[in-house]
């Protein structure tokens with residue numbers, strides 16, 4: 214009998230590890246391990262979900278017309294260049310599946326999002342990791358890694374877990390240097406937290422080979438619902454739409470995302486909170502002698518002297534009821550990624566750091 218075997222690449226996949234969400238025996242856990250919105254979902258979206266639940270017996274629209282219209286209006290994008298997915302993860306999956314396969318290469322960077330190699334393997338393609346320079350994406354290294362087999366370059370901007378950002382001039386230089394058959398994917402999951410940066414929106418509008426992805430999981434506080442979108446050339450979006458399941462987003466997801474997108478006050482308030490508390494967290498960590506780059510996202514990467522010190526700090530956070538993210542798998546054995554919380558959350562983090570330093 215012929216044995217059952219999976220498609221090439223599938224057995225190469227290392228399972229994705231999410232941020233931890235519980236500490237045994239504690240009910241006062243502060244979860245700062247998954248870059249979630251500390252204010253929860255917007256009340257406008259919660260109301261829209263309750264209303265949409267009344268329509269749960271009806272199939273959702275297949276074209277996501279209302280949500281795409283809302284996104285188009287709010288961000289000034291063209292409806293026909295938008296595709297919505299089950300989180301931006303699904304849009305990234307569509308891109309890999311539609312445009313790469315066995316024998317093809319997908320480039321991602323040293324500290325890039327850990328889903329990229331998984332998505333490459335899912336498509337049967339080969340993920341190629343390229344070095345960064347001092348925790349910043351290195352355009353020259355990416356261009357040097359391009360081969361005839363390269364089909365896609367995946368970039369996280371701002372980076373996760375680094376929080377660093379490539380300026381638009383560098384994104385443009387990268388796009389200029391890529392052969393026309395290579396798609397540049399700008400994963401902008403955190404771009405709303407950056408100042409004066411469109412995430413490459415203009416680039417995605419102007420070029421035939423650039424796609425930008427965004428999410429409702431961070432700023433819009435809907436990580437648990439799973440909604441994201443992609444924006445790019447109509448010809449590419451039309452191809453992605455062919456492999457999107459017609460009912461991939463439920464009536465509840467669609468209603469919540471549309472309400473959240475239209476709730477501009479919510480977005481403004483969340484960005485203001487993040488900007489203020491990110492500065493406090495960064496400054497506070499530095500005062501305790503813990504290195505961190507300026508972050509353009511809703512988290513800060515704290516860099517300790519070495520792995521042992523990072524492990525000890527993580528243990529102290531845990532003892533204080535705080536969950537942060539270890540990022541050894543991202544190339545930072547000495548790092549801890551801490552989501553920016555509310556003012557009282559940052560207080561709690563800095564109190565834990567003070568205890569840690571006192572004990573050392």
Ligand SMILES: Cc1ncc(COP(=O)(O)O)c(C=O)c1O
Nearest residue numbers: 300301302326373402428430441
């Ligand atoms: C860089 C980056 N891209 C994409 C995602 C996936 O987001 P979504 O929840 O929209 O699938 C995340 C989630 O943490 C992320 O950090």
